[in-house]
Amino acid sequence: MRYSCWLGFLLVPLLAGCARFPSTTTASDTPPVTLVSDITVRGAINGNYYYFLALNNDTDPTHGPVPVKTVQALGNYWGVIAGYGPNDPVVQPSYYVEYFNGNFEQYLNGQPIGPPYAGRVSTDGKSLHVEIDARAITATGVLPGFVELNWITTDTITPRPESVGLQKNYDGFGPTGDQFLSYVPLSTNNTWQSGVNGVIDELPNDDNNATIPDIDMTAWRVEVRLK
Numbered sequence: 001m002r003y004s005c006w007l008g009f010l011l012v013p014l015l016a017g018c019a020r021f022p023s024t025t026t027a028s029d030t031p032p033v034t035l036v037s038d039i040t041v042r043g044a045i046n047g048n049y050y051y052f053l054a055l056n057n058d059t060d061p062t063h064g065p066v067p068v069k070t071v072q073a074l075g076n077y078w079g080v081i082a083g084y085g086p087n088d089p090v091v092q093p094s095y096y097v098e099y100f101n102g103n104f105e106q107y108l109n110g111q112p113i114g115p116p117y118a119g120r121v122s123t124d125g126k127s128l129h130v131e132i133d134a135r136a137i138t139a140t141g142v143l144p145g146f147v148e149l150n151w152i153t154t155d156t157i158t159p160r161p162e163s164v165g166l167q168k169n170y171d172g173f174g175p176t177g178d179q180f181l182s183y184v185p186l187s188t189n190n191t192w193q194s195g196v197n198g199v200i201d202e203l204p205n206d207d208n209n210a211t212i213p214d215i216d217m218t219a220w221r222v223e224v225r226l227k
């Protein structure tokens with residue numbers, strides 16, 4: 001069941017998740033470590049499509065979230081696997097943020113846990129902005145030393161049965177869906193930006209999204225911000 005800020009407002013007027021969302025933060029609310037990320041798409045952010053900010057924290061920087069390239073009969077359909085390679089079984093990463101139908105939702109170990117610390121669509125409609133309180137990444141609230149990170153976009157997570165085995169429409173970091181940001185330490189301030197200082201570039205009409213500009217990323221940015 002989706003988290004409802006409206007319902008939460010009725011039951012617990014000062015429920016922290018609602019009070020802080022989308023952008024009514026104060027200095028005292030600032031998390032110790034905030035993971036901030038933005039993507040820009042060739043078209044516009046579209047509430048009918050799916051945008052996932054996926055993290056993996058298995059302590060192996062060679063294993064990270066990547067898109068699944070073909071439509072799957074089983075699994076979560078939306079095409080993120082946790083670190084086994086694009087042809088291996090679909091496994092959800094332990095933590096991700098989904099943007100769909102105008103809502104931001106965090107998922108931890110497969111369960112919705114409410115909206116991220118902040119999330120919004122840019123005024124020009126072309127970018128998504130997400131801020132995560134890093135304590136939400138694990139069930140214990142203990143921060144991992146680093147995470148691997150990817151944004152994965154797709155047009156559907158409920159494909160028609162006849163589509164199974166066919167190519168998916170998707171985008172992820174890099175040109176082919178095999179790359180991700182492999183080492184994002186949570187202990188220092190840092191910024192990564194597509195195509196800057198040797199970081200993975202993000203180009204239009206890459207991966208498999210040529211006919212759907214709204215899921216075609218053209219740039220991304222990731223920041224670790226300590227309080």
Ligand SMILES: [Ca+2]
Nearest residue numbers: 172173174206
């Ligand atoms: Ca790409």
Ligand SMILES: [Ca+2]
Nearest residue numbers: 203204216217
């Ligand atoms: Ca792209």
